[in-house]
Amino acid sequence: MACFESWGWLVDPVYPTIALTAIYLTGSSFVFLRTERERNRVRNAFSHYMAPALVERLADEPDRLKLGGETRDMTLLFSDVRGFTTISEGLDAEELTRFLNELFTPLSNIILDENGTIDKFMGDALMAFWNAPLDDPNHPGNACAAALRMVDEMAVLNERWQQAADEAGRTFKPVKLGIGLNTGLCCVGNLGSETRFDYSVIGDNVNVASRLEGQSKTYDLVIIAGEETATRAHDFAFLELDLLKVKGKTEATRIFALMGDDTVRQSDAFKAFTAKHEAFLSAYRDRDWDGADALLRECETPGGEKLKGLYALYRDRIRTFRTTPPPDDWDGTAQATSK
Template identity: 50%
Template structure:
């Protein structure tokens, strides 16, 4: 009976937000019945990927999934389980799109491939039964949650499938394949945060060519933050070249061209209008 009362507790959690890119455009092709069927076909395999790795589904919001780890059951590996779930969710998209393409062909309509963006963040949050006396849900609240949602929103801007926060990165960096993305101040926050891209599993992380790329991306961003524009530009050109290599060392659709475009534009701008003397390398994100 105690579990049916309103109230929460503070716990360290890993939060995941998953959203379908361009879903509004895709949904225009379907009537309400068809759209409901499409959502179910999408959410079922993605949900299974979360539940199989000890995740808790918080809620579905249309085409968006919100999930978390380390509540109600203890899980000291919550960050790595969250990231492995994200990779498993991406792996589900290829067979799902193949099925949807076949159905579209049979029904004589155009197939628009579904793509998802994910954001993960770890840290303290309030978890428990939230709501009113009449109705409540087992859910989470807090800054950690809000930042996870913002990171999902930034994924497309950096050409990434998965963006993770610094606290998640600290837990998974020795196991999974991650790269530095940026030092940003997200909308609604006063302090800058380091953000990272998740590019693959343990196998990818161990490849020498991935480790080289990882270091090159880190060095390029360090040069950028120290306002060494020429040095940074040369490194981003090399990153772009490696990103377009047919034998690239990761298997996700991460697009390093987009990441390089982000920095090329900023470097070009700063050459003309140098940043303030007290600039700490932070980029102020204006989009959610």
């Protein structure tokens, strides 16, 4: 009314209201579409590496994802098929592809089910990690649970493959895994070039996890874990194996065999066996070869077939040290000769 009295303008309030509403709706639509585009980008990037529930959490909170990389406390898992070269030689390309798919599908599902993130597949090897991009306070325990379930799954797969081989009249040799676990600080983020990159992890602790997987062949064990993993995964049964200086490291680290879950850990049999095994390691590191040899024999029966290769390795060492003693500053450390 004031505009009409002063300047003769008559303004219909309906049009400005419509204009402001249109501007508001346009802006809201733009924000919504941009948010959805970001959510879809996260879903597309991680749907193949993480469990669906975790992908949705990450899509709802994309700010948790630092695309430039960050340092996080993580647990790493490396898995590899033992004797894969021999296996692959007996299969054509189509059969080999089917074998790997049948192997990796259930193993990947186990890792995702235990809140892990699949990093990559490398031929017959698999790499995964925990506590990135989303927080996982129990990442050492979840990684150990996944490793034990993977071993159990191999028994199911081997039974299926054995049946298929029998029906086809082929000889079958059970497929075995080697698994390495390690926990510590790593750098994780989108790694690569400006045009091609992957969400991955790097660092010294990653290398150690890979080396531990390789040492599963040396110690003839399925799952070998670093000291930090064994210390922080409280609800699992671990047995100290050795004081080992892995390839590429100047300092030795204590390595452990993952023997079972909390039921095994709390069993009287395992507690008694662990005490006997620790006494053996103490005698060995004190250069008491006779005492170590006697305790080794006492450990062999409860250790069973699972630890047969470990005690054979130590028996060979003791035999060597009797004729060629270690240097005066030796503290029980063994030097890894392979990766």
